[in-house]
């Protein structure tokens with residue numbers, strides 16, 4: 270029952286519908302009604318943010334779709350707005366194609382049908398046989414971390430009835446969002462897909478949620494699924510040691526009561542890959558007399574109002590922080606070593622119109638179709654801009670579409686800054702997306718901040734720090750009251766700083782010593798049985814984070830199911846399968862812009878000649894790789 274809809278007037282319904290995405294309405298209303306007229310709508314292709322988008326050809330076509338949607342809602346209201354079916358399953362493929370204005374290929378069907386979240390528990394374990402009660406009760410899993418990945422893993426293990434323990438180093442849930450509270454912190458993936466499929470109806474007041482909204486979502490997950498009481502907070506796992514005899518992991522953690530050890534049959538690491546701050550080593554840092562902190566440790570009582578603040582580091586974090594800091598600080602001095610490419614988005618900072626939120630609540634399955642529209646488009650189209658075209662020769666770009674992105678970004682710099690010296694200072698030397706580009710609001714962003722009287726840019730480096738300020742590379746002195754280090758994370762040190770010792774006493778550090786972190790399907794390592802890493806090596810990109818966590822978790826659960834049902838002791842990838850997958854990762858990464866010799870970022874590790882973070886696969890490929898374990902690739906003992 271939707272009481273809000275029952276009260277709505279025709280005019281309110283018509284108004285709300287004018288805000289909806291007509292292609293979403295086309296697919297959704299087709300699914301609900303089967304109206305053949307919606308199939309015949311002529312389409313045109315437009316370019317939105319350099320991505321091709323299909324829309325109805327004429328205003329009259331848009332009006333027709335809106336009228337049909339409004340008629341549907343009015344008759345649904347008049348019929349009592351009760352429980353409603355999502356329409357026939359066999360119609361769904363056609364309806365999804367109509368929403369995208371294209372034929373979604375066979376190989377994407379599995380992923381797409383899950384991502385629309387009509388079954389919110391489609392990524393939970395369905396036991397293939399009844400587990401032995403005693404065996405199940407004696408099995409245990411430890412989850413490390415209660416951020417996005419760990420919370421989902423806990424919910425899924427509980428649904429499967431598998432006993433587990435969950436520990437978290439912080440004193441609250443949320444992981445990266447718990448840590449990163451600096452002014453301006455905000456997601457750069459659409460919020461619609463920065464949430465779990467079981468939470469498709471969770472309100473999305475922003476297209477890109479700010480810190481507080483994201484943190485509220487994770488608090489909601491913990492409360493809604495009753496997880497808070499079972500999480501051991503302020504407890505940090507320092508070591509995992511595999512015990513061959515018992516086929517268990519010995520876990521060593523440090524918490525409020527000191528050191529604690531216990532054993533688990535399996536471990537799911539959900540520690541994130543941007544969780545350990547990287548502090549620079551600048552001579553004299555310790556001499557600074559004022560307060561200083563890394564952005565991931567932003568104090569709740571940070572007194573920056575009216576103060577002279579230095580920000581060292583200009584990645585996503587620095588560029589998000591400076592425009593907000595400029596509103597409150599007396600003066601902000603930005604120390605930029607490397608500029609980053611900016612991707613301007615209209616209304617990146619803005620709220621979703623109230624009418625869309627109304628549709629989310631009152632138009633059945635609007636949230637589902639909106640989620641899929643955001644997920645599939647961002648995955649498929651963005652990927653094309655990362656490919657190196659070997660025949661495209663250009664001093665700055667790796668393909669025609671990569672160059673178009675660069676041209677657009679430079680046009681934005683010129684339009685915003687005017688001043689050629691400043692434009693030059695803000696123009697990166699590396700190709701677009703060879704390092705993480707920064708999504709910014711078209712109307713107010715770092716470039717607007719740089720033009721303010723209370724913001725200055727230093728590009729000669731922070732050479733030395735003393736009691737009262739920073740001496741730049743050009744010898745200039747910048748006295749400040751506060752220093753903020755926006756210097757990023759130890760992104761390539763996976764599972765750092767835990768000591769993980771697998772079979773035969775081999776540590777994960779030794780295993781990865783030669784050419785950096787690697788995993789089979791981004792989550793499993795031979796010699797480290799019954800261990801899964803969420804968002805492990807080579808998982809960055811290709812798929813939204815929540816979806817990746819969900820897929821790796823259900824993959825782990827299906828492996829655990831095998832252990833339980835077969836009364837087996839351990840499962841790990843075979844060496845051959847591990848290397849086969851990794852050869853493919855490395856080979857495909859060589860065709861991506863982050864392998865360009867001009868790249869400069871954590872995405873590419875020159876030391877090893879390969880990327881340990883980046884995923885070269887599409888969402889469809891990732892889904893097909895990971896959705897169910899291929900037991901031929903795994904050694905079960």
Ligand code: NAP
Pocket residue numbers: 455456457458543548549550581582583584585586587589606607705731755756757758869871
């Ligand atoms: P980052 O991208 O690694 O940037 C770190 C910055 O610190 C760079 O400008 C780097 O300069 C500078 N730096 C590092 N060591 C330095 C030193 N010793 N002296 C001077 N400068 C130094 O870190 P981040 O900005 O925190 O972002 C990390 C990742 O977090 C991003 O790639 C993104 O995945 C994620 N993130 C996302 C969002 C979002 O969703 N909107 C927001 C923030 C972060 P060089 O480039 O010259 O090394």
